[in-house]
Amino acid sequence: MAETITDQQAAGQAPSEADVNAVLDELGISPSCNLISVLQDVQGRFGYLSPWTLEEISRRTKIRLSRIYGVVSFYAQFYTEPHGRHTVRVCRGTACYVRGSKRVLNAVKAQLGIEEEDTTEDMMFTLQTVACLGACALGPVMVVDSTYHGKMDPRKAIGVLQTYRDESH
Numbered sequence: 001m002a003e004t005i006t007d008q009q010a011a012g013q014a015p016s017e018a019d020v021n022a023v024l025d026e027l028g029i030s031p032s033c034n035l036i037s038v039l040q041d042v043q044g045r046f047g048y049l050s051p052w053t054l055e056e057i058s059r060r061t062k063i064r065l066s067r068i069y070g071v072v073s074f075y076a077q078f079y080t081e082p083h084g085r086h087t088v089r090v091c092r093g094t095a096c097y098v099r100g101s102k103r104v105l106n107a108v109k110a111q112l113g114i115e116e117e118d119t120t121e122d123m124m125f126t127l128q129t130v131a132c133l134g135a136c137a138l139g140p141v142m143v144v145d146s147t148y149h150g151k152m153d154p155r156k157a158i159g160v161l162q163t164y165r166d167e168s169h
């Protein structure tokens with residue numbers, strides 16, 4: 001199913017109740033649904049899970065809201081605040097640092113016009129740094145969503161980001 005970014009999302013606003021209901025109707029959310037899949041699908045459509053969205057998921061699945069919040073807070077993949085469509089993680093671990101990860105990070109920051117833990121104005125990218133991405137031999141490493149990009153340098157990193165921008169058009 002194609003992911004979409006609405007004008008509201010692009011402006012960093014919460015989705016309207018009508019938008020949430022339309023997506024939950026389309027996805028056929030019911031008590032028989034798998035909660036993790038539901039949360040992934042809905043977040044895929046809105047970029048994050050707003051409080052009202054979680055309440056509506058609770059109502060439709062008949063799963064207690066407290067349990068849903070427990071799941072959302074347990075898994076790092078779920079966001080309850082507006083978040084970019086793509087998450088860019090640059091490794092700041094030692095193995096990557098000695099191979100130039102700082103220059104990669106600075107190039108990514110400059111390209112996106114944001115600092116760490118920020119999201120671009122068009123809600124396309126959120127930038128994070130990570131202590132180690134578990135692929136030290138490939139350093140410097142940058143991960144976009146779940147895709148690893150190894151042996152990065154500033155030029156390659158900017159090229160990777162551009163492919164994600166191109167795919168969105």
Ligand code: FES
Binds near residue numbers: 094133134137
């Ligand atoms: S230090 Fe960068 S992946 Fe381990």
